[in-house]
Amino acid sequence: MAVPGNATWTPLVRNPKMETFYYVEMTGISIGGTPVAGIAASDLKLDPMTGKGGVIIDSGTSVTRLPGPAYAAMRDAFKAGAAGLREAPGGFSLFDTCYDLSGRKVVKVPTVALHLAGGGVVQLPAENYLIPVDTKGTFCFAFAGTESGVSIIGNIQQQGFQVVFDGVNERVGFVPRGC
Template identity: 80%
Template structure:
């Protein structure tokens, strides 16, 4: 499935960020060289060795029959994703990462005694002044994968709506416009569906057999469009909310990102561990995301190439660069 196109910033914006950071800090900003290789547009096939049924291809016992060691051949799960593009594989990984992060946040919240009760939903509330509105908004994610959006906290309406692509006669909005064609969880509501008949002011597009809604507000403004069901996620933090167009460039200098730990320890990340390609056009995005529950997660992209050492007796964790 093609991924939703992220908002792009020109390379000059990255350089401006670098210059601003250099001006604000007494230390010169460290930079690294990033190989700007985009994702391949070609579809990948499962390796031919996966098709063989030979047990020796799966595991091999040690030559010494008395030994208790068994050697297993490790196969990446992407090898089983036949006829998938690199962008589709990335979308699958992000979906799995989102679920793992939710489980870790929930477990950390339970351990800290901050588990949410009653099936409630917690999401940040922000002022709409930056959007030219006196109302309050909450950040949500719409669809799968999630597109970030700001939703007005309007308790007087029973229909939640947003602008969708392709958008006709729509107002100019800040942020990305939701594209239902790129969401795996979007579901159109048919004209004969019970949900459609519950609308106060509904209609039907007979050509598409699609349910239509219309809401009129007290100030005379009107919104109308397709009525559908979709997955909403609280928080609405987009993993790829900061992206750059590096098309046509082979090598780019980028600021070094480091993890700082208590006691002064520091681990500098290679550029490919935080600025990754997301399509075949040369779009690169920062691979960072927020979490709920007050827990910080060092993701698998950041851990690439590091050997992680666990010192159980000393209650310490070590990160050894270029250890893999």
């Protein structure tokens, strides 16, 4: 399979306690081009001795999950960057940050990027992090917190990317608009 040259590659991380998942090292997240100060690389790091923590890529999980404090820092940075939008009260299902975008043709939102080991940056398109949840114009920030200790890059954030698992070279690549 030929992989386009614009792939963002990052090494696969082995978890000796849980070998069935594809782990990567996420070093941070930026909102609007600025690293989120409340997310430390250590919040997302796998402890190979205990097998706890880390970040997996999972097409079977819908939304990206982050440890509670890291998620709160990311959400708050996004809300600050989206201050011009009208929040929808109450959230929706597992989403606690939603916006009423009814009647709007153009919406300006801050960018969201995932930073990976090796210097790779996966710049998410807006439709991968602000998703419609009803027919009334409610859109929600498609990330959530977790207390499980394992972070997950979910399938909503993977949409529109060709995600390439290169087992021979022990790496994973993200190709924007690759599928």
